[in-house]
Amino acid sequence: MAAIDQSKIRNFCIIAHIDHGKSTLADRIIEKTGLLTSREMQAQVLDNMELERERGITIKAQTVRLVYKAEDGEEYIFNLIDTPGHVDFNYEVSRSLAACEGAILIVDAAQGIEAQTLANCYLALDHDLEIMPVINKIDLPSAEPERVKNEIEDVIGLEAQDAPLISAKQGTNIEEVLEAIVKKLPAPSGDPNAPLKALIFDSLYDSYKGVIVFCRIFDGSVRKGTPVRMMATNAQVDVVEVGIFGAGQFIPCEELTAGMVGYITASLKNVKDTQVGDTITNAETPCNEPLAGYKKVNPMVYCGLYPADGAKYPDLRDALEKLQLNDASLQFEAETSIALGFGFRCGFLGLLHLEIIQERLEREYGLDLITTAPGVVYRVFKTDGTMLEITNPSNLPTPSEIEHMEEPIVSAEIMVTTEFVGAIMTLCQERRGVYLGMEYIESTRALLKYDLPLNEIIYDFFDALKSRSRGYASFDYEMKGYVPSSLVRLDILVNREEVDALSFIVHADTAYERGRKMCEKLKEEIPRQLFEIPIQAAVGGKVIARETVKALRKDVLAKCYGGDISRKKKLLEKQKEGKKRMRQVGNVEIPQKAFMSVLKLDED
Amino acid sequence: MKKRKKLEIYIHIPFCVRKCNYCDFLSFSAKEELQEQYTAALEKEINCFFSSDDFLQGNYKISSVFIGGGTPSLLKAEHITRLLALLPPGAEEITIEANPGTLDEKKLSEYRRAGINRISLGVQSVHPEELKLLGRIHSWEQAQDSFRMARKAGFQNISLDLMSGLPGQSVRVWQDTLTEAAALAPEHISAYSLILEEGTPFFSFYGSNPQKLPSEEETSAMYEMTGDFLSGYGYRQYEISNYAKPGYECLHNLGYWERTEYIGFGLGAASLLQETRFQNTDSMKEYLAILEAPEEQVLPKLHRNRELLDRKSRMEETMFLGLRCRKGVSADRFYHTFGQKMTEIYGDVISRYCSLGYLEWEQGRLRLTKKALLVSNVIMQEFLLD
Numbered sequence: 001m002a003a004i005d006q007s008k009i010r011n012f013c014i015i016a017h018i019d020h021g022k023s024t025l026a027d028r029i030i031e032k033t034g035l036l037t038s039r040e041m042q043a044q045v046l047d048n049m050e051l052e053r054e055r056g057i058t059i060k061a062q063t064v065r066l067v068y069k070a071e072d073g074e075e076y077i078f079n080l081i082d083t084p085g086h087v088d089f090n091y092e093v094s095r096s097l098a099a100c101e102g103a104i105l106i107v108d109a110a111q112g113i114e115a116q117t118l119a120n121c122y123l124a125l126d127h128d129l130e131i132m133p134v135i136n137k138i139d140l141p142s143a144e145p146e147r148v149k150n151e152i153e154d155v156i157g158l159e160a161q162d163a164p165l166i167s168a169k170q171g172t173n174i175e176e177v178l179e180a181i182v183k184k185l186p187a188p189s190g191d192p193n194a195p196l197k198a199l200i201f202d203s204l205y206d207s208y209k210g211v212i213v214f215c216r217i218f219d220g221s222v223r224k225g226t227p228v229r230m231m232a233t234n235a236q237v238d239v240v241e242v243g244i245f246g247a248g249q250f251i252p253c254e255e256l257t258a259g260m261v262g263y264i265t266a267s268l269k270n271v272k273d274t275q276v277g278d279t280i281t282n283a284e285t286p287c288n289e290p291l292a293g294y295k296k297v298n299p300m301v302y303c304g305l306y307p308a309d310g311a312k313y314p315d316l317r318d319a320l321e322k323l324q325l326n327d328a329s330l331q332f333e334a335e336t337s338i339a340l341g342f343g344f345r346c347g348f349l350g351l352l353h354l355e356i357i358q359e360r361l362e363r364e365y366g367l368d369l370i371t372t373a374p375g376v377v378y379r380v381f382k383t384d385g386t387m388l389e390i391t392n393p394s395n396l397p398t399p400s401e402i403e404h405m406e407e408p409i410v411s412a413e414i415m416v417t418t419e420f421v422g423a424i425m426t427l428c429q430e431r432r433g434v435y436l437g438m439e440y441i442e443s444t445r446a447l448l449k450y451d452l453p454l455n456e457i458i459y460d461f462f463d464a465l466k467s468r469s470r471g472y473a474s475f476d477y478e479m480k481g482y483v484p485s486s487l488v489r490l491d492i493l494v495n496r497e498e499v500d501a502l503s504f505i506v507h508a509d510t511a512y513e514r515g516r517k518m519c520e521k522l523k524e525e526i527p528r529q530l531f532e533i534p535i536q537a538a539v540g541g542k543v544i545a546r547e548t549v550k551a552l553r554k555d556v557l558a559k560c561y562g563g564d565i566s567r568k569k570k571l572l573e574k575q576k577e578g579k580k581r582m583r584q585v586g587n588v589e590i591p592q593k594a595f596m597s598v599l600k601l602d603e604d
Numbered sequence: 605m606k607k608r609k610k611l612e613i614y615i616h617i618p619f620c621v622r623k624c625n626y627c628d629f630l631s632f633s634a635k636e637e638l639q640e641q642y643t644a645a646l647e648k649e650i651n652c653f654f655s656s657d658d659f660l661q662g663n664y665k666i667s668s669v670f671i672g673g674g675t676p677s678l679l680k681a682e683h684i685t686r687l688l689a690l691l692p693p694g695a696e697e698i699t700i701e702a703n704p705g706t707l708d709e710k711k712l713s714e715y716r717r718a719g720i721n722r723i724s725l726g727v728q729s730v731h732p733e734e735l736k737l738l739g740r741i742h743s744w745e746q747a748q749d750s751f752r753m754a755r756k757a758g759f760q761n762i763s764l765d766l767m768s769g770l771p772g773q774s775v776r777v778w779q780d781t782l783t784e785a786a787a788l789a790p791e792h793i794s795a796y797s798l799i800l801e802e803g804t805p806f807f808s809f810y811g812s813n814p815q816k817l818p819s820e821e822e823t824s825a826m827y828e829m830t831g832d833f834l835s836g837y838g839y840r841q842y843e844i845s846n847y848a849k850p851g852y853e854c855l856h857n858l859g860y861w862e863r864t865e866y867i868g869f870g871l872g873a874a875s876l877l878q879e880t881r882f883q884n885t886d887s888m889k890e891y892l893a894i895l896e897a898p899e900e901q902v903l904p905k906l907h908r909n910r911e912l913l914d915r916k917s918r919m920e921e922t923m924f925l926g927l928r929c930r931k932g933v934s935a936d937r938f939y940h941t942f943g944q945k946m947t948e949i950y951g952d953v954i955s956r957y958c959s960l961g962y963l964e965w966e967q968g969r970l971r972l973t974k975k976a977l978l979v980s981n982v983i984m985q986e987f988l989l990d
Contacts, residue, residue: 530960530979554797554824554978563614563860564874565921566881566909572924572985579985 006259007187008074011216013081013096015124016106017114017474021136024168025106025177026064026082032174033066033078063202063214063261065244070182078181079245079261081201083120089349090478091297092202094123095277098293099201099216099261102130102185104177105158109135109143109165112151113441115415115474121156132184133160134177139167155441188218190258196220196228196282198256199291203274205325209241211268212250215280216261219287223255227283228266231290235273236283237266271328297329299347300408300479301354301374301458302391304335304501305361306343308368308581308592313342319365320344323357330357335392339501339585340370340595345392348374351458370583370592373504376454379406379482393503396489399540407485408454411436412477415447420469424448427468431456432507451480453507490515492522493536493543497586501595512544519547525594528552533588610667612859613691615646616870617676618888621706625739628801630872630886631674642871642888643683645895649869650690652902667864668697668856675726677702681714688718697722697761697855704750705742712757722761722854723754724794730784731777734770739805744784751788761852763792768830769823770798771816778826779833786837791852795830796845797823824978831974842930844977861925863918875907879918882910915942916989919949923987927980932971946970953986 016022066078083096097103103124107117124131133152135145145165152160164176190197202214222228222242229236243252244262256262268274276297279290307316317334324330331347348354354374361367380388380396381403390396412433416424421438428435428450436449452461457477465473490511492502502522506514515537522535526549537545582589619639620631634642669691671684677700684700699722700715715723729735730744742750747764754762764785768778785793798817800807810817818826831841839847843861846854859866868875872886884906885891894902913921919942926933938946947954954970957963962976962983976983 530962530982552979552982553820554827555981563866563868563876564883565860565876565925566874566883566911569921569924569988572981572988575981576985576988 004077004257004260006189006192009077009079009188009259010102010181010185011079011081011100011188011259011261012102012104012181012185013083013100014104014106015083015097015117015120015131016136017108017111017116017120020106020108020111020114020117021168022106023082025104025134025136025166025174026080028168028171028174029078029080029178030064030066031171032178033068063245065246065261068178068182071179072182076182081261089353090123091295091349092276093120094127094293095199095201097124097127097129098277098291099199100127100129101188102132102181104181105131105133105152106136106168107133107148107152109137109145109148110140112144112148112445113155113415115413115447115476118156118415118447119413119476121158130185131158132180133158133163134180135160135163135165136168138165139170139172151442188259190217190219192219192221192258194219194258195285195287196222196226196280197287197291198222198280200230200274200276200278200280202276203271203326203328205271206265209265211271211274211325212263212265213268213274213280214245214261214263215256217256217258218291219258220282221255221257222264222280222282228264228280229283229286230274230278231281231286232278232294232296233273233275235268237268239264239266241265271325275328297349299329299331299349299377300454301348301350301376302345303348303354303374304337304340304343304372304392305332305346305358306337306340306370306372306501308370310341312367315365316344316361316367316369319361319367320346322365323360327357329353337372337394337501339499339583339590340372343370347391370501370595372501372595374458375504376408376458378487378505381405390505393489393505394500396505404484405487406482407487409451409480409483410454410457410477411480412450412452412457412475413447414450414465414473414475415441415445416469416473417445418443420472421446421448423468424465424473427461427464428452431461432510452477453485454479455505488539490518491538492518493534493538494522494526494590495533495586495588496536497588499585499590508539511539515539515545519545521597522594523547523549525591525597526588527591529587529589531587608665609663610859610864611664612667612856612864612866613669613695614856614866614868614870614873614875615669615671615676615687616673616868616873617671617679618642618674618871619678620673620675621678621703621741622739625737626798626801626804626806628804629674632888639679639683641892641895643679643686645892646687646870647690648894648899649902649906650687652899653867653869654690654692656900656903664865666692666695668859669695669699670856671698671700671720673701675703675706676700677706677711681711681718684720685714685718688720695719699724699763699854699856701726702750702754703740703742704747707750707753709753709757712754712759716758721759722763723759724763724765724792725750725754725790727764727785728767729770730781734773734777737771738767748788751790761792762790763794763854764788764790766793766795768795768797768826769818771810771818773818773822773826775822775825775829779829782830782833786834786839789837792846792848792854793834793839794846795834797827827978840930844928844980858929861928863921863925879913880910881913882907884908918942920988923950924984927970927972927984927987930971932966932969934969936968949989950987957983957986 014022014025063081068076068078070076081096081099083093105121107113135148137143138145149160149163152158164173164180166173197219198215198217200213200215204212206212222239224239224241226239228239241252242256242262242264243250250263277294281287307313320332329349332344335345336342358369358371361369378390380390382397382401383403414424431452433450433452439447441447465475486508487505488508488511489503490506492499519535519537528549530552532551533549535547536543579589582591618631619634622633623631698720700720701724703726727747728738728740766781766785800811834847838849841847842853865877866875867877871888871891872884874883885908894905897905923933935946954963962973963970964973972980
């Protein structure tokens, strides 16, 4: 196969706020380029994980290579690189963008620009991408394409007057988008004869092929047998196969050359060796320096995961190992809890990432899990001058050993219609936010800027935001750094025994409130037992809140009617089954649900 | 001659004048024609059982018969007579359940002639408003009349069913019912706490209005005073909800708790035979269909949910059924039955709950303590093995 003419390649991605129609447009593009017939199309081809379909979001970047015969009679190769659509996966988004020359920016014709529209747009501009706006959902009665065009020009500063007006859902004006891709987005311009320089933007573990590395070739070429080296991890291997992305399948080819997007396999056993953002070069004739932008992603949110049935501990470990093959940002290490037994402290990019992993463990691996309250990474500066990073509240040193502590903060941008600005500012205030400023996008919408402690947004900030703005607020954030903070560990004592799995770290000012809510919630969750059970919240050994679960006085004294013993036995079995789902702490049975209930303290 | 095993007989009569508001037992109101058909089907089932199992004649002796419902006293007395005539003789205790308002002297003396020697009267309460709330068709005066008629007909073993924990009831109100019931001097009193059973009018109303029921504190107090109160009248609590004058414990019920074998006849009736539990169909249509079936197919058509009890289930049952009785479960008998000591199987549970004061040893028998009676399910469930 001759080297492909780079001028006939377009590498691009689609960026949008959530629900503005990214996946639907991707489907239409795939459909119109004729790679698949309509009948073969699943509703949304790119989102092929079951969970993604259900949640309507893209978790892992997916990529497809398409062939488009343009109006000029030439065939163009489109590499459409799909990007994850959630702030938890910002780094992945940035690496996907780095693999492209251009981006299609979708804006909803009714909603206009939202927080993620801006965030993704700035991210794309940072990578010098050519951005091509497209106005979607023009079929909606509330569509105002002219207003949105002006908004794009005013707010982002992009030329938008000739932006295609489309309805991805109905397939309106998709051809216009395809032609615009050819005409407006630049072709790649790498040097095919220079040493190999390729960017890893994703990878996937396949049990037959090992790790499949998704990459964009910037310079040089790679083929079967090429000795390659990952410049950051220094993993060195010989390439076994190279190929391109069909829709939902891998199509081997002879060679990948500058400007192309494709995959390589090399009998790699672990995605850890192929970190997203790393540069692949030829091990024998390496390039001078790696591509910019690589960073090791670190988990931001940690929690303990325990099997509900202690005997399933090895199964949980196996399942986590398998998930990690595909997800280098998932971290875990063994830990033990007095209340919950053997489990793992796991690190995630964010709360969504946590929920996805938890659901996959439960759904795909059939595990019943207990999750402890998620927390962030705190920095503890000890009086002896050392610094500890704490991910598990149980490991917090005693107060006398702590000089001071720091917690991570994020800078957040919240887009909201003006009528809800007050409500959202109150919310940010409650969450210890530091007001940075406000900009009016139009007369009716404002962009609020706050610094917020990460631990205040990992539980339910997003839900609170939505409910206080009737769904109109949108939100984006990025890590800013660490600031000193007055933090304490809140301990929960059930029947005077500390339950380690229920401890968490909070700001001193909110400790009382949280402690009180915890006690109330646990009182609801812990069934009455044969004796009275005090539930206490304590900080540094001092009790700050208390509730009591009264002793069970009387249960159902059923009549065993007509010798129907089976019925009686079923009742007892049901009761016993309920008990199995409880954890014994001292003399007290605590339902597994109770350990999770701490996540939902702010429901009311 | 070899020793013959005890067999108890239960006969279910699923007819009621009207269904009570709390009742989830199998019962219908029924026309005479259906009652006639049902009795015929019962006769066929009973005949099939005793003729097909020829081993039975040599291996078992009938220890008790219990005709329950529904309202068995709703049937014509001649139906009852016909049914009892089919059973092998020798039962020491033959009980019929009856509701006040469905009894008369003639019926009662016919019961006597048919061999019935114990009558269980569904009295429930002495308060008119409580009776009305429960959906009972009779008054307390009618209940007293029925009782006296039964005495007159020669019944020397009468039981009254009473119900506590009713909406609006207080300890004081419950005490009235106990006092008046005890004043009649029945040999036996069953006192059940109201249970909201799914699918009943009570469930749908009080399930969402629990504040209209007496509090747990109140119902506990009712339960606790019942035993003390009745002991003053010479009744001894011998089971969680049953009280009797010495020598008048219900043999049939004790048999259930001691795992005596029993055969149930009629709609939905349960059986324990040869370590197998099974149950008759609960569809009236299917039940009556046996009238058309060839004899050898009658029992196979009726029996459902057949479960052969393994050793583990038998041990579990021995414990959770036996613990219902105040005399408890004999450690010796457990050892003789299973060849393993009770403490070997249940050592942990027994020592834990003994130390908490919920179980105790009394003359080689393990039993619930007084305070454990109120929370018996919590303890019984611990005797289910993994």
